[in-house]
Amino acid sequence: MRTLFFASWAAACTLAAQTHYDLLLKGGHVIDPKNKISAVRDVGISGGKIAAVAATIDASQATKTVDVSGLYVTPGLVDIHTHLYTYTGNHGSMADDHAIVPDSFGPREGATTMVDAGSSGWRNFDDFKLRIIDRSRTRVLAFIDIVGHGHRGGKFEQDLNDMDGKVTGDFAAKYKGLIVGIKSAHFAGPEWKPYEQAVIAAKAANIPVMIDFGSRPISELFSRVLRPGDIYTHMYSGIRGEQAAEGGPSQAVLDGRKRGIIFDVGHGSGSFLWRVAVPLMKAGFIPDSISTDMHTASMNTAMKDLLNVMDKFLAMGMDLDSVILRSTWNPAREIQHEELGNLSVGSVADVAVLRVEKGKFGFADMYGGRMDATQKFVCELTVRAGRVISRRRQLGRILRRPPSTLGR
């Protein structure tokens, strides 16, 4: 009996030594902008981490192998503008039935990191963490609102008395890494307090702010209030002076970019128009990051998911590698999570496997505009920390080697 135990123990050790990878993605075109890779590579994953990216990795070294030839292998997508704080009891708000459940939507679109953009504030972030963040397979991070109650609707979001930079900043600092920034949004008054207090909070926690800026001119926001690294979302809304009269970028956004302000798409249900985005793109005013502003209203109209927003940039002529850069490595840096959005050896194995489907497609904006295009993204497989969390049938069987053949 004892001999038998040692024999199987020795055999197990031999197998472990020979098996290097839990999962091997074989033959795909890897796009990893951080590491300047855009080429056919095999990706070996072990212990939840990227273990190797190489021209060839022998399938005999892997427990499971997926043939991803003809597909694109990218870092797990990072969407920095979403709304995920569901059912707080404030019907019609981003912190209730307008929010979505992260695991219902992130994995199937290749997003391994979804960042909630201000749905909660310091008063209710702990509830958001307990009910959503801690229970999700998708990595959920958060900007907290400068409003203590978060995006719970007008009565809360217009209340200047619930915007305290000191309290919000101290709270955010307690959750450094999980809370990645301070949001201000939906404020309709003429006061500057929401934005100024957001910056006070962000300074205290050493994180950026993200601003959804009512509907007034943006030059003073960029020149006086925001700091380099702060994020202006809804960059193609066209209602805040982003465009000059002749259609190109306004002096305000050009000066803002020079100062280091980050420009984010935040498509949403009212912030992406072809007649704004196309001329601005043509004039070279391109986004730093591509995000959805996903909520139940936006995703059931002209914005479907992150891939759909990425499709729109392909349609406007942005090359594939640039689209992936703006959906992975750039947003990861913007939220100070440089361990994400890349496939460096040793980094967490968050991976998206995407197909670029060819055909005749039409992409709508929020006001009835449409652009025809010949390609769109489809997510075939999503891996989060080494585990497959979403896959389409079209990819075929994941080959799992019987233990007796490992290493041969």
Ligand SMILES: [Zn+2]
């Ligand atoms: Zn939003």
